[in-house]
Amino acid sequence: MHAEKAPRTELLALVRSLRERVTVDGELGRPLAFLAGTGGAEADGGTTEQADGVAASLTGTVFGATLSGLEGVRAALGDCRRCALHGTRRRLVFGEGNPAADLVFVGEAPGADEDAQGRPFVGRAGQLLTRIIEAMGMKREEVYICNILKCRPPGNRNPEPGEIAACEPILISQIEAIGPRVICALGTFAAHTLLKSEAPISVLRGRFHDYHGIPLMPTYHPAFLLRNPGAKKQVWTDVQMIMKRLQDGG
Numbered sequence: 743m744h745a746e747k748a749p750r751t752e753l754l755a756l757v758r759s760l761r762e763r764v765t766v767d768g769e770l771g772r773p774l775a776f777l778a779g780t781g782g783a784e785a786d787g788g789t790t791e792q793a794d795g796v797a798a799s800l801t802g803t804v805f806g807a808t809l810s811g812l813e814g815v816r817a818a819l820g821d822c823r824r825c826a827l828h829g830t831r832r833r834l835v836f837g838e839g840n841p842a843a844d845l846v847f848v849g850e851a852p853g854a855d856e857d858a859q860g861r862p863f864v865g866r867a868g869q870l871l872t873r874i875i876e877a878m879g880m881k882r883e884e885v886y887i888c889n890i891l892k893c894r895p896p897g898n899r900n901p902e903p904g905e906i907a908a909c910e911p912i913l914i915s916q917i918e919a920i921g922p923r924v925i926c927a928l929g930t931f932a933a934h935t936l937l938k939s940e941a942p943i944s945v946l947r948g949r950f951h952d953y954h955g956i957p958l959m960p961t962y963h964p965a966f967l968l969r970n971p972g973a974k975k976q977v978w979t980d981v982q983m984i985m986k987r988l989q990d991g992g
């Protein structure tokens with residue numbers, strides 16, 4: 743009996759997994775790409791080229807109407823299950839702010855508050871980020887705020903490489919849709935993911951880097967500033983450079 747049951751259970755699991763995959767691929771507009779062995783930037787790690795390819799497919803269709811821009815990316819994302827974090831999140835945190843913002847802040851991943859509310863940077867670190875934005879002479883609604891990962895890693899553990907690879911195409915699509923003049927990467931993971939560098943954030947910050955033609959300033963994460971208030975001076979230096987770049991029209 744058991745010898746017959748095991749293959750049947752395996753087959754049912756395979757069918758279930760295949761059905762989920764087809765649903766997700768359909769939502770992302772890449773029907774059955776995996777059957778051709780293209781795979782995309784999946785949880786086992788993907789290349790930038792793969793990520794770019796998947797990002798290019800993130801155009802949403804709702805009831806037959808094609809949505810463009812950020813709305814299209816959000817619609818295409820749907821109830822994303824591209825990595826295991828979908829199983830532990832409470833809410834997916836897509837991002838919020840001005841869909842045509844000049845300045846985009848990119849953090850690491852949602853924390854407990856963000857996971858509960860479905861909004862980025864709403865905890866203590868988020869309140870500090872809001873004060874930084876206001877000190878720059880802007881309102882929070884004028885900029886766009888998002889994270890590398892859209893779902894909270896359990897217990898706020900560090901993002902895993904496979905999760906970053908699975909989620910990065912979504913961020914690329916967001917940035918493409920917004921078309922910002924400047925990007926500010928908040929903290930080590932955002933800077934490392936966007937710049938494909940492993941240099942310490944203390945080395946990367948303080949100067950602009952090139953992100954596909956967009957000036958990118960890495961700086962310390964607001965959560966780091968809560969633990970190390972002395973670093974606020976460096977962050978202020980970094981955001982002043984951003985302000986100058988925005989004012990100069992460069």
Ligand code: SF4
Pocket residue numbers: 822823824825826827828834891892893905908909912
């Ligand atoms: S972290 Fe990103 S890739 Fe993973 S389930 Fe959430 S939205 Fe999808």
